[in-house]
Amino acid sequence: MAFVQIIDCKTDKLDDLNRLMDTWAETTKGKRTASHAVVATDRADTKHVVEIVEFPSYEEAMRNSNLPETDRIFREMVALCDAPPTFTDLDVVRDSQFNKTTANRVFDEIAKGNLDVIDECMADDYRDHDFGSEGDAVGIAAFRDRCGGYMGAFDFTFSIESQISEGDEVATRWTWHATQKADFMGVPNTGKSVTGRGTTTFKFKDGKIKEGWWQWDVMGLMRQLGVMPG
Structure with a gap:
């Protein structure tokens, strides 16, 4: 305790x-x-x-x-x-860290296919920086489209490995377990099960996520899909 x-x-x-x-x-x-x-x-x-x-x-x-x-x-x-x-x-009998709870909810609900969580938890002008994508997604509609691309190509879950909350930012280290079910970034459907690891940092303002940075092993994913040599 x-x-x-x-x-x-x-x-x-x-x-x-x-x-x-x-x-x-x-x-x-x-x-x-x-x-x-x-x-x-x-x-x-x-x-x-x-x-x-x-x-x-x-x-x-x-x-x-x-x-x-x-x-x-x-x-x-x-x-x-x-x-x-x-x-x-x-x-300490209770330690409520509200920003961490919101970050966890985003991971959980997106993995379940519930994109309404984006409207509930993200600011209207949310800006998303994804190491695996070209350019930023600006606005919740653009982020929904980005998430939809992953959801359309994979069935997946997130495992939260650790989180650090400081000030208005929450950093989450996660493992992504997925099975490809459709074409992805020009890669034909392989049906393979893959594992990805990365870190996401969300910046909060007024209880909503204002900005996000996703850093993950894109090359590792492509190797698992057979696009790049091991």
Whole structure:
């Protein structure tokens, strides 16, 4: 279970505090177990500083706390604050990452043949950059046509291998399992089952996908279809 620690303090030495965090990050390379850290100030009280640190588990957080470097930095942090910092320890019981959910839905529904998901999840001016196609597809109608070309030539599914969400972008590493059923890019129907691997990055705005970049092994697909030598 993921674990989050919230550290509250009062200080007007934010620059010094940030430098201290940089020092901690540098000295704990290869040792620290924290996976994500955010430092924020209260709009209503700029001296009120909150640090949110995420760990894979409570046990990993405790291991991180026991590092000599963490202890030393904490003592220096206390010296910068008006009063000793307070700690809130939280076990994560829900982690809703809405952009990742939308990205997954696009992969799942397109594989099922439901192109209506494009109208629901893509912005009207969506721009698609596909390494395997000539030029960009601009607008959801153009992207529907592009997807329709793959759907007409293959029966396929996507397996999501991993995803990273940062800011307004979601990067998905996937494996594509397909069987050719019609001509594709001038390649006559072979009836062969093929596997493709790639990465897609979606950029979101206002809850909808604004832009997409597909990078995948086109040459590998053509070799499997017998168009290129192995």
